Amino acid sequence: MNASVAPSWHPELETRHAALIERLERLIPCMEVPLHLPWIDAINVLKKERGAVIMAHSYQSPEIFHGVADITGDSLALAQAAARCDSDLIVLCGVHFMAESAKILAPHKTVLIPDLEAGCSLAASITADDVRELRRQHPGMPVVSYVNTSAAVKAESDACCTSANAVQVVEAIAAEFGVDKVIFLPDRYLGAWVAQQTGIELVLWNGVCEVHEKFTAMEARHTRERFDAKIVAHPECSPEVLAEADFVGSTSAMGKWLAKEKPTRVAMITECSMADNLRNQFPQVEFIKPCNLCPHMKRITLPNIHACLRDLNNEISVPEDVAARARKALDRMLAVGRGEKL
Numbered sequence: 001m002n003a004s005v006a007p008s009w010h011p012e013l014e015t016r017h018a019a020l021i022e023r024l025e026r027l028i029p030c031m032e033v034p035l036h037l038p039w040i041d042a043i044n045v046l047k048k049e050r051g052a053v054i055m056a057h058s059y060q061s062p063e064i065f066h067g068v069a070d071i072t073g074d075s076l077a078l079a080q081a082a083a084r085c086d087s088d089l090i091v092l093c094g095v096h097f098m099a100e101s102a103k104i105l106a107p108h109k110t111v112l113i114p115d116l117e118a119g120c121s122l123a124a125s126i127t128a129d130d131v132r133e134l135r136r137q138h139p140g141m142p143v144v145s146y147v148n149t150s151a152a153v154k155a156e157s158d159a160c161c162t163s164a165n166a167v168q169v170v171e172a173i174a175a176e177f178g179v180d181k182v183i184f185l186p187d188r189y190l191g192a193w194v195a196q197q198t199g200i201e202l203v204l205w206n207g208v209c210e211v212h213e214k215f216t217a218m219e220a221r222h223t224r225e226r227f228d229a230k231i232v233a234h235p236e237c238s239p240e241v242l243a244e245a246d247f248v249g250s251t252s253a254m255g256k257w258l259a260k261e262k263p264t265r266v267a268m269i270t271e272c273s274m275a276d277n278l279r280n281q282f283p284q285v286e287f288i289k290p291c292n293l294c295p296h297m298k299r300i301t302l303p304n305i306h307a308c309l310r311d312l313n314n315e316i317s318v319p320e321d322v323a324a325r326a327r328k329a330l331d332r333m334l335a336v337g338r339g340e341k342l
Helices: 012-016 018-027 030-050 075-084 096-105 128-137 151-155 166-177 188-197 217-227 239-244 251-261 272-281 302-311 320-337
Strands: 052-057 071-073 089-093 110-112 143-146 159-161 181-185 201-204 230-233 265-269 286-288
Touching: 012 018, 012 030, 018 030, 018 272, 030 052, 030 302, 052 075, 071 075, 075 089, 075 096, 075 320, 089 096, 089 302, 096 110, 096 151, 096 320, 128 143, 128 151, 128 181, 143 166, 151 320, 159 166, 159 320, 166 181, 166 188, 166 320, 181 188, 188 201, 188 239, 217 230, 217 239, 217 265, 230 239, 230 251, 251 272, 265 272, 272 286
Parallel strands: 052 071, 052 089, 089 110, 143 159, 143 181, 181 201, 230 265, 265 286
Antiparallel strands: none
16 A cells, blocks of 8 residues: 555444544544554554554644544653553654664664654754764763764763753762762753752753744733733743743643642643643643644654554664663663652
């Protein structure tokens, strides 16, 4: 079957996927659901035949996140799932660095990504050579790299972190090395936010997320004043935006905050699909959407997930010497998550 030709519609799909149809019609335009359903059905059949597990990041579109994914979550959740997953075949619906992380933590498994060009502005902003130069400029200072980096950059780092555990990782690595200064890369906005939460001095890199840097403080203020909405922002946003927020946190922390606070209206200042996917979990909350789409996440589609599973293409590989060193940095991150002393 050519990837550009959709599987055929048949009436049984409405019966077989009644619950999913009801869910998706609350999250996406209802006219889109019949277009997605044959792909969803075909992917789920093929996934079972292959014995594959599909993982999807929270920024994936609802038809992927709710329709075909077995495991969903933020970068940390997907990294942990890759390490403990029973399947020998993982399809990572996210961006390239996430698929690399899954392969690093599950080296004997086959990890596929539906589109090899699904990248990340943060990962593209720094190279392994840049990290080595930072170490030369700051001898003896440990390096904490955000997971939004290539395997080669992780391999040059002492530990990785996500936005969910960045503060804990920075404090743990500083304690391990007995220092009060840490190199943190590549997101300068996340780094500035982490520095505010801890007494550790951070040397920052000049990287930004092309999605989150577009938000402005004026947009946040307008949303609050116009819609009387609570403002929830991702720490990859600028300090000016974060200063307007009622809550700042990672994708997983945002969901926990909503469950605790139960606001009447909320504006999620992050990638658009995050709010779409949370709407199903919090039907009583009205989501105002001053959002930006991630062009890299949106390269993942139902047709290319199906083609990836069908042809077993776009396999991720990481040179073993790079993987071994990157694995140590990722393992340190996971150890912090388990509450272990480094």
